[in-house]
Amino acid sequence: MSLPYFDASAVRAAAPWMTAVQALERALLDGVDPEEDSPRLFSPAPGGEFLLMPASGRRYSGIKALTVAPGNPARGLEKIQGVYVLFESETLAPVAVMDGTELTAIRTPATTLLAVKHILAAAPGGAPTAPRVVVFGAGVQALNHVRAAHAVLPGASLAVVGRRPERVQSMITKLAAEGIRVDPAGVTDVPDADIVLCTTSSRTPLFDGGLVAPGAVVAAVGQHGLGAREVDAGLVLRSDVVVEGRASALREAGDLIPARRAEEWEGIRPANLRDLVSGELKRSPGKPCLYAGVGMAWEDLVTAAVVYERGTRS
Incomplete structure (x- = not known):
């Protein structure tokens, strides 16, 4: 099976503001500890750098892979672009890919x-x-x-x-x-x-x-x-x-x-x-x-x- 992909509009439609705020609040009340969060990882890339942000949870885990290209705005392109890959925690099988820029936004x-x-x-x-x-x-x-x-x-x-x-x-x-x-x-x-x-x-x-x-x-x-x-x-x-x-x-x-x-x-x-x-x-x-x-x-x-x-x- 191909992985489901959620583009920017699908990400936006699925997470209206109050839904997103309440989900974050619920996660903190249910035991998410910010002090256990993984540090973000930077690595050089042509014309900029890679930015990787992994996180683990009881049901899902995931990683956001972004590129930061400072010269892009002058080309009419986004400075930051990327994707998010979501995994099932128990098996570590990937279950979805989505627009990482919109997720951040x-x-x-x-x-x-x-x-x-x-x-x-x-x-x-x-x-x-x-x-x-x-x-x-x-x-x-x-x-x-x-x-x-x-x-x-x-x-x-x-x-x-x-x-x-x-x-x-x-x-x-x-x-x-x-x-x-x-x-x-x-x-x-x-x-x-x-x-x-x-x-x-x-x-x-x-x-x-x-x-x-x-x-x-x-x-x-x-x-x-x-x-x-x-x-x-x-x-x-x-x-x-x-x-x-x-x-x-x-x-x-x-x-x-x-x-x-x-x-x-x-x-x-x-x-x-x-x-x-x-x-x-x-x-x-x-x-x-x-x-x-x-x-x-x-x-x-x-x-x-x-x-x-x-x-x-x-």
Whole structure:
């Protein structure tokens, strides 16, 4: 038998935002431990590099194989492309292949909004009923973070900050056609935001961390690697901090390591996603909360299993 293949549209149809968020939440409550996740593997490739992300689970296991080609955008091609191969854990027999790029485009915002939802719920005064959300970025991840925020945070007002006004306007127009209202914004809107989502490829801080309001939530998820950062050390030091996984953060969260040494973070032991959904986060009154995400293989596996069990093969 040939393996079923789920293309980008099939992946998207099988994992709407709330389905993806709930699947990730359920996996964490059912025993998935981010600290046991496999580290991602990098290997040189012509014109870029390979990125391999394996993960194991009780029922399914899988691996995402991506290529990163920095020169592709100039050719009108995607910088990151790849596939996901899903296996049955008991026999290690492959059961499906699916579009890995679209899988990433879903699981990243779903994980971010899962974290934001629980961080808001842990606020001393409770979550705002109509939060003001400011998204930095105008690429695919920014677009999908807006879509996910619209689904997970009904009643939220949405605004986008980007370096290129034409890309911001294109994004606003595209979302308007989907029934999602988004306004253009700037750094000056940060102090009024309840939630700031950083989804860019910037390697330097996007704004002065002192602008963030007490009690606000900031998610920095657009970059990984110890040389990259979307927020400054000032924000890190004045915030409660939540990470996807402590080990993965020490390996790749450049937003955190310059602010404190690895040994300090090991002593602080910030809450990870499992702690967060289990209700173990205790937020400090008057402090922002920073969520730092780098992307983890267990999230791909959970989402791929949803696609396989709910989706229609291409």
